[in-house]
Amino acid sequence: MTKQATPTPSRAGAEEASSTGVIEKETVETADRAQLQREHEEKKAEQKGRIEELDAETLLKLLHQMILIRRFEEKCAESYSLGKIGGFCHLYIGQEAVAVGALAAIREDDYVLTSYRDHGHALVRGTSPDEIMAELYGKASGCSAGKGGSMHLFDAEKNFLGGHAIVGGQIPLATGVAFASKYKGTDQVTLCFFGEAAVNQGAFHESMNMAQLWRLPCIYICENNQYGMGTSLERAMSLQDVSQKACAYELASEFIDGMDVLAVREVVARAAERARKHYLPTLLEVRTYRFMGHSMSDPGNYRSRAEIEKYQERDPIKLFTASLREKNILDDNRLAEIENEVREAIEHATRFADESPEPDPKELYTHIYANQ
Amino acid sequence: MAVMTMREALNQALREELQRDEKVFLMGEEVAAYQGAYKVSKGLLEEFGNKRVIDTPITELGFAGLGVGAAMVGLRPIVEFMTFNFSILATDQIINSAAKMLYMSGGQYNIPIVFRGPNGSAFQVSSQHSQAMESWYAYFPGIKVVMPSTPADAKGLLKSAIRDDDPVIFLEQERMYGNKGEVPEDEDFTIPLGVADVKREGKDATIVARSLMVPVALKAAEELEKQGVSCEVIDPRTIRPLDIETIINSVKKTNRVVIAEESHPFCGVGAEISAEIMERAFDFLDAPVRRVSGADVPMPYAKNLEKLAIPDINTIVKAVREVAYLD
Structure with a gap:
């Protein structure tokens, strides 16, 4: 299968970002190192152009958040293999720049909803790693009192309205949250994250239509990691240019490289302004990649080594670290400090989760109805 | 007491609750300009405007989910299904979102929403328009299911359902909309849910x-x-x-x-x-x-x-x- 013969403007970026697609997977066994290096340099040059807009403290905070997610998820993988975490556990490794960049562009009183791959969003939103890890461990001190687990992290204090585990289910919900902001006359915006597989669901299309029809301040962020579980985009979507789907509903849309945290931030900031000032929704297609399987039980045999290597070379943390170093914002000492802070936070979270009690058996029958 | 039809009693309940609480709004197919497919929402658009009485596209899953989302952040939506047969398209949002939200969020997000409309048989509308859906919804913890049989019950129970802090499936019956009965006119008249x-x-x-x-x-x-x-x-x-x-x-x-x-x-x-x-x-x-x-x-x-x-x-x-x- 080949790409479209005449790429659209939004698609052009995608072609560049992943010019190889399925064909390479079938014909090339290992990645072309020189080519990957050239791409890395190009992306870095682009990202460095954006660095000027932010102060060093903000930039380092973004890096800190990305590393926090990466290490947190690595710890989750370890804890899962030890049997400390059960059920389904979907890791965010490789996609960190999306949540970090997007959430850096909105206010604390804005709303965030996402899918079951939700650890990263919750961490960046400010839910404590302690409470998230405790939730994964099924403990009473978890951010959803041990009743939601990995796929259902919630934090009302942070306006984090959850991880939702039916593909696309959060899209109408987010549309309703945005509807409420407009109804109440506030200027809060809602960010709704979902994977590209959700785009094939009716819930996505019904929401796009209502959002534009009623001008709702919702930003739909499609994290296109190119696989719905084990099924590649090519095998599941007739028109693979997700951002183009917006045309059907006259929605504003943009395509962004999801490996560049600053690019994501910039585009989401633009969409947020549109939503805040004019009550207009936006669909963003953020091209990214998950380095791990779909969930902890997925060995990921459907992807070639070359493809994974290619994206690892485009690792958002690696890219951002290199850009910051070249701009003299980051050095070895500062990076080591960040890694240490992150390690301590995760060790604390793991200890907290381990030592927290399980939910009291009587909690089985609480929270079913509001006024019990 | 006044004698009125079930339709009028339901309309009165909607009107009173829309008047009482700014957070309450009504949405659904043909509820506004058309005055309701069964005229239950007659006159409400005129009185409350299109911010509070909202015509939706035919997009049941979408507007059911939109209602649940709005309820997560403090609004009190009343979502009308033209008939409950069409709610089948919305079951994902009713069951997977509305019914589970409070529990899976560890008590953080309750969903004060009413899904209402006619349920069961009508007059010769055949297989896809005659289904009684109560056992589907009653099966799930987290949802309340109400089925009034008189105009007075309809009014008192609908008012309670709208004031309730949980998702309520409110099942009317098309054959009964014209049934008459005495209805208290007191605006504080309610009937508690869960009482036979x-x-x-x-x-x-x-x-x-x-x-x-x-x-x-x-x-x-x-x-x-x-x-x-x-x-x-x-x-x-x-x-x-x-x-x-x-x-x-x-x-x-x-x-x-x-x-x-x-x-x-x-x-x-x-x-x-x-x-x-x-x-x-x-x-x-x-x-x-x-x-x-x-x-x-x-x-x-x-x-x-x-x-x-x-x-x-x-x-x-x-x-x-x-x-x-x-x-």
Whole structure:
């Protein structure tokens, strides 16, 4: 299968970002190192152009958040293999720049909803790693009192309205949250994250239509990691240019490289302004990649080594670290400090989760109805 | 008290609650400009404007989910399904989102929303437009299910449903919209959810009936009275939470039960009530619990076949006579 013969403007970026697609997977066994290096340099040059807009403290905070997610998820993988975490556990490794960049562009009183791959969003939103890890461990001190687990992290204090585990289910919900902001006359915006597989669901299309029809301040962020579980985009979507789907509903849309945290931030900031000032929704297609399987039980045999290597070379943390170093914002000492802070936070979270009690058996029958 | 139709009583409840609470809004297909497919929302657009009374596209999953999302952040949506047959498209959002949200968020997000509209059979609208959906929704913890049978109950229960902090499935009945009855006009008149009503007192047999079957059961009780059988008619009014105590107390008095329902029998609400009676009052029963249900077939179009598919006075009379061992 080949790409479209005449790429659209939004698609052009995608072609560049992943010019190889399925064909390479079938014909090339290992990645072309020189080519990957050239791409890395190009992306870095682009990202460095954006660095000027932010102060060093903000930039380092973004890096800190990305590393926090990466290490947190690595710890989750370890804890899962030890049997400390059960059920389904979907890791965010490789996609960190999306949540970090997007959430850096909105206010604390804005709303965030996402899918079951939700650890990263919750961490960046400010839910404590302690409470998230405790939730994964099924403990009473978890951010959803041990009743939601990995796929259902919630934090009302942070306006984090959850991880939702039916593909696309959060899209109408987010549309309703945005509807409420407009109804109440506030200027809060809602960010709704979902994977590209959700785009094939009716819930996505019904929401796009209502959002534009009623001008709702919702930003739909499609994290296109190119696989719905084990099924590649090519095998599941007739028109693979997700951002183009917006045309059907006259929605504003943009395509962004999801490996560049600053690019994501910039585009989401633009969409947020549109939503805040004019009550207009936006669909963003953020091209990214998950380095791990779909969930902890997925060995990921459907992807070639070359493809994974290619994206690892485009690792958002690696890219951002290199850009910051070249701009003299980051050095070895500062990076080591960040890694240490992150390690301590995760060790604390793991200890907290381990030592927290399980939910009291009587909690089985609480929270079913509001006024019990 | 004023005499009015079920339609008018529902309209009054909507109007009063829209007046009372700015957070309440009504949305659905044809609820605004068209005044409601069954005119339940007549005059509301004019009075409250298009911010509070909202016509939606035909997009049930979408607007049901939109309502749930709005409820997460403090609004109190009333979502009308033109009929509950169409709610089938929205079940993902009703069941996976609304019913589960409070629990899976560890108590952080309750969902104060009402999904309402006609349920069950209408007049010759065939298989896809005649379904009674109560057992689907009553199955799930986290949802409340209400089925009024009189104009007064409709008003009082709808007002309570709108004020309730949980998702409520409010099932009306198209055949009953024109039924008349006395309705209190007091704006504070409400009927609590989860409380059954004894629609008729009796001593020889209990008929548990809901929605469309309540007036049918009352007429059957009149007929049976003439035949020397005194029937108590219990209307649970709320299916979940179910006021089983009132039913059990009646069974302990009469020792015989017939459950009348418009819905299919298999895995139905009648089966649940029957099981509860068996578990709680087996020793009081003088005859097996008997269900009178809608036929276990898709609803046919032909008038004569449709009539055969819905329980009527005669089928209820016959069932009561059976449990009373009169035939």
